[in-house]
Amino acid sequence: MNSEDLIKSTDPNHPANLICSLCHQFYYNNWCTGTGGGISIKHPISNNLYxxxxxVQKEKMKPEDLFVMDPTATKYLRQPQLYKPSACTPLFLSCYKNKKSGAIIHTHSQHAVMCSLIFKNEFRIANVEQIKAIPSDKVCPETGKPIALSYFDTLKIPIIENMAHEDQLLDDLEKxxxxxxxxxxVIVRRHGxxxxxxxxxxxxxxxxAIDYxxxxxxxxxxxxxxxDCNIGEEKKYLNLSL
Ligand SMILES: [Zn+2]
Incomplete structure (x- = not known):
């Protein structure tokens, strides 16, 4: 296949088109401004990595701007001359390999940065309806798929320290x-x-869900x-009770 054909599709869900529409959306959500953040999607059929x-300014991202790697992540099938590969590439490749991911999103969300200042080694929140969007450590015996956290569970997300360069985060990410x-x-302190x-x-x-x-x-x-306080305990911490 011609390398340009890898990024040409009329399907809005093709990774080349979807990365661009998500970058636009993430820019306007204040998650990826000033060229910060990144995204990678594995093509569900070819398994090529986009x-x-x-x-590149995320709100201006075009399919022609994207890098494409072969499924073994050993060589680029498409490399735009104008740009450098994302500094996140080694981290994305590790998530594909070690977490069997189909896609990875990296944002510079201010909410992540604020939580990294408030929490020490682990972000925790409990007893909030929205945590049901996140999988737990339990697996359904029939389907083998992860079971979602329940309303009464605590969501825990590890926090690692930031480094001067994105690829230096690899060891701590893998830990x-x-x-x-x-x-x-994984939250990266003062970063995203x-x-x-x-x-x-x-x-x-x-x-x-996690950003919310x-x-x-x-x-x-x-x-x-x-x-992460228990249900009803919040009253102890509030100065006024209504
Ligand atoms: Zn970053």
């Missing part, structure tokens, strides 16, 4: 794969968050309510 380049084998996200899923649809849902939960946790913290 990766947004470094240094969290051992320590939190079921996590779908990496989120992955078996498909881009799942990764997008996890990203939106991180924003909520910051608001709870500002009121003096620990985001």
């Amino acid at each position: 990766i947004a380049p470094s240094g 969290t794969f051992q320590e939190y084998p079921h996590t779908v996200a 968050i990496f989120i992955w899923g078996p498909t881009i649809d799942k990764a997008k849902i996890y990203n939106e 939960l991180m924003e909520l946790a910051v608001k709870m913290y500002k009121l003096g309510i620990p985001p």
Whole structure:
């Protein structure tokens, strides 16, 4: 196949088109401004890896800007001359290999940065309806698929320290794969968050749900309510009871 054909499709769900529409959306959500953040999607049929380049304004991303790697991640099938590959590429490749991901999203969400300042080694939030969007460490015996967290569970996401360069995060990212084998996200202190899923649809849902939960946790913290407190305990922390 001609390398240009890899990025040409009229299907809005083709990775080349979907990466661009998601980059636009993430830019306007304030998750990927100033060229920050990144995204990669594995083509569900060819298994080729589509990766947004470094240094491109996310709201202007076009299919022609994308890098494409072969499924073994050993060589580029398409390399735009104008751009460098994303600095996140080694981290994305590790998520594909170690987490069997179908897509990875990296944002510079301010909610992730704020939570990394509030929490030490682990972001925690409990007893909030939205955590049901995130898988737990339990697997359904019939289907083998992960069971979602329940309303009464606590969502825990590891926090790693930031480094001068994105690829230097690789060792700490891979350490969290051992320590939190079921996590779908890692927060990077004062930087942002990496989120992955078996498909881009799942990764997008996890990203939106976790960002909502991180924003909520910051608001709870500002009121003096620990985001992982038990149901009813919040009254102890509030100065006024209504
Ligand atoms: Zn980044």
